[in-house]
Each structure stands twice: as C-alpha cells, then as structure tokens.
Amino acid sequence: MTKLFVREHLLTILFPIVIAGMSCLLFWLDGYGSVNTMLYVFIVTVVLTAVLHFYLYLRKYKYYRRITTPPKAMEDMLEKLYASPEQSAEQHYMKQLYKLYQQEVQSLYSAQKRHLQFMNGWVHQMKTPIAVIELMIQEQDRIDSQSVSEEMERLKRALEAVLMNARLDTFEEDLRIERVHLSDMVKAIVNENKRLFIRNQLYPRVEIDETVEVTTDRKWVQFIITQFITNAVKYSFTPQSSIWITSERTPGRISLTVKDEGIGIPSSDIKRVTRAFFTGENGRKTGESTGMGLYIANEVCERLGHKLEIESEQQVGTSVTIHFIEEQEGES
Known part of the structure; x- marks a missing residue:
C-alpha cells in the first residue's frame, strides 16, 4: 500500500522539496549567506510535505487496502469508504457499473434458463412422434406412409421452433x-x-x-x-x-x-x-x-x-x- 501511495504522489512529494531547494539556491546566489535560515526553510518544507502526505495516506488507507486485497465476492466493491470527493464519485460509478453487471448476468441467466426449459420440453414432446414411428416399424404389416409423414411433419415443426428460439439471441444479425x-x-x-x-x-x-x-x-x-x-x-x-x-x-x-x-x-x-x-x-x-x-x-x-x-x-x-x-x- 505504501509503495502504491508513493508512486501515485511522487510528483507532489518531490515538487515542494525541489522548489524549496531552488529557493535556497537563489538566496545564496543573491548574497544571502545565512545557511541556518535556508536549512530551516528546507527542513520545514520537507516536514510540512511529509505531514500533508501522511494525512492523505491515512484518508486513503481503507481505499488502498481494498484495492490491494484480493476480493472474495462482487459485493466487496460496494464497501462504503469515507474518501475524497473523487473517490466518492468513483464509488458511485462502480455501483452503477455493478448494477449493469447484475442486469447482464440476470439476462444471461434468464436466457440460459429459458433455453434449458424449452429444450427439456421439446425433447419430451418429441418422444411421441418418435415412439409412434418406432411402433410402425415394429409392426409386421406394411408401414402407413401417410402416418409416418404426419409424424415427420410434427418433428419438422418442432425443429423449426427450436431453431427460431435459438435465433432470438442473435435476432439483429439474422434480420x-x-x-x-x-x-x-x-x-x-x-x-x-x-x-x-x-x-x-x-x-x-x-x-x-x-x-x-x-x-x-x-x-x-x-x-x-x-x-x-x-x-x-x-x-x-x-x-x-x-x-x-x-x-x-x-x-x-x-x-x-x-x-x-x-x-x-x-x-x-x-x-x-x-x-x-x-x-x-x-x-x-x-x-x-x-x-x-x-x-x-x-x-x-x-x-x-x-x-x-x-x-x-x-x-x-x-x-x-x-x-x-x-x-x-x-x-x-
């Protein structure tokens, strides 16, 4: 977490220190020879920068802990944090994204469930014409072609229904x-x-x-x-x-x-x-x-x-x- 914080704030950490060092150098070149004063200004700048970033680190501690800890469930992203306005906006965005994700998952689950139910019902329905055709074949007498044709029509209509149901998921591509x-x-x-x-x-x-x-x-x-x-x-x-x-x-x-x-x-x-x-x-x-x-x-x-x-x-x-x-x- 500390490394992540330092990498993110490296510029804001170094910038005031560099400015303080350049200011001391300018004072020295301009003839101001008090080393103790310049050293005091430099040390104060470093301390204030450290205090500020330590405060920022404490505010972001929960946030860094969350993003560096492997999640155990999708609901972990909904954990409430007392963060900066930027992080609050990010959390709101993630919640909206999570809702979209839930909707897509529910849609996929419903489609899968619909396909499964339809296929189960269709397979059960197809048993009848297949059983009828098998009985005709087993009979010793001549097979009634008209009856076989009727059962084949039932199979054909059922197959067409299965194909059309499957094509609903790619409706726009088949239009x-x-x-x-x-x-x-x-x-x-x-x-x-x-x-x-x-x-x-x-x-x-x-x-x-x-x-x-x-x-x-x-x-x-x-x-x-x-x-x-x-x-x-x-x-x-x-x-x-x-x-x-x-x-x-x-x-x-x-x-x-x-x-x-x-x-x-x-x-x-x-x-x-x-x-x-x-x-x-x-x-x-x-x-x-x-x-x-x-x-x-x-x-x-x-x-x-x-x-x-x-x-x-x-x-x-x-x-x-x-x-x-x-x-x-x-x-x-």
Whole structure:
C-alpha cells in the first residue's frame, strides 16, 4: 500500500522539496549567506510535505487496502469508504457499473434458463412422434406412409421452433427487412400445411387483398403465421369448420388476422399466453404445447415494430392479429 501511495504522489512529494531547494539556491546566489535560515526553510518544507502526505495516506488507507486485497465476492466493491470527493464519485460509478453487471448476468441467466426449459420440453414432446414411428416399424404389416409423414411433419415443426428460439439471441444479425407481398406469402404457407388441414378436416379461407405489401422480415413473419395456423388447427376440434386468414387496411396500418372456430382461450389466460412456457388450460388438454409459440411470436413482433393482438371467446374461437405499422405518404 505504501509503495502504491508513493508512486501515485511522487510528483507532489518531490515538487515542494525541489522548489524549496531552488529557493535556497537563489538566496545564496543573491548574497544571502545565512545557511541556518535556508536549512530551516528546507527542513520545514520537507516536514510540512511529509505531514500533508501522511494525512492523505491515512484518508486513503481503507481505499488502498481494498484495492490491494484480493476480493472474495462482487459485493466487496460496494464497501462504503469515507474518501475524497473523487473517490466518492468513483464509488458511485462502480455501483452503477455493478448494477449493469447484475442486469447482464440476470439476462444471461434468464436466457440460459429459458433455453434449458424449452429444450427439456421439446425433447419430451418429441418422444411421441418418435415412439409412434418406432411402433410402425415394429409392426409386421406394411408401414402407413401417410402416418409416418404426419409424424415427420410434427418433428419438422418442432425443429423449426427450436431453431427460431435459438435465433432470438442473435435476432439483429439474422434480420432482413424487405417489402413482402402478403397474399403470396400466406398462400404459400397454406399450401405447405395443406396436409395438416386435410388430416383435421378443416378449411382454410384466405381473403387477402392481392395488392397488399408490408415492410418486414419474410422468414420471421412466415414462422409467426405458421405458428398461428398450427395453433388454430390444434385447437379446432370440430370437423368441417373453417380457419379464416384475412387482411385489413386502415390509415397507417395493415392487419393480418388468423381466426379459428375452435375451443377458444379462457379469459383468465388471455393476458398470459405470450409468456414463455405458459401452456394454460388448453395446453393441458392437448398435452403437446410447449408454451413457446406465442412467446416467440410476440418477441419477434416487438423487435420488428409490429403489434400482436389476441382476442378469444370460449367455444366460439380465437383470432390472432399482426398489425404492420406503415408510414403514410408524406411522413418523414
């Protein structure tokens, strides 16, 4: 600690001594021959400099002891010291830095916990299609290719959800904003999921203006719409019912809605369905929900500047809407 103090204050220690020595030399050259007086001035300067720096050393003793002692915990940096205004400002800065550190650690911990929970749920969910495929293989009769295809689709959708969840952490690096033709994109998604509709005896009704274009990221929005359609099919237990996919243009906004005629969401769950891992009452009925689909959709909408709106009535149906905010002509 002493060496550190001397190295820090070496200039202020030597400067007054050098000034006193030069003053004595000037007096001597000017003809003032009293050696005792000059020696007295020099000694007084040295003593006063020593006393001043000893006082400064005492004031900084706790500070030097803290920075030269290996810390045992991060909280050691929050130790209160009766220090100079400069050190007080430094302590305040360190406290603010510590808060930022805690926030970053908490964010990383939450992300790690979210990934772990999601992977555990996903692995558990994947056991079902894998077990079904294994049973088909073990049967002596001919394998039903349609059934295998259905299970493979479930695996594919689950894998896509895992990839999208992982990409959330590097969202900005995977972003590509462009003008997207809404009608063509929705029709392509419906065509990709046609077997899902046929298998569940549901009818997709697409009513989207052919001229509508939105500014967004095509890949992320495709995932979101696919998630809405998958949920609509999953919770539509009545055969021959319809799933409506419509668009609406209002000043400064283009809205895309996916509406089903399913069991609906209980009012107590509406505000919580976008939380991570929340499956709710309906999720417990099907046993296939990971509670991540709407969470990812909501996160993506917020980061893209879109608005997600969910309306539902039990035994009537659910409508999920993405509002694409569009700048009107003339706005800067």
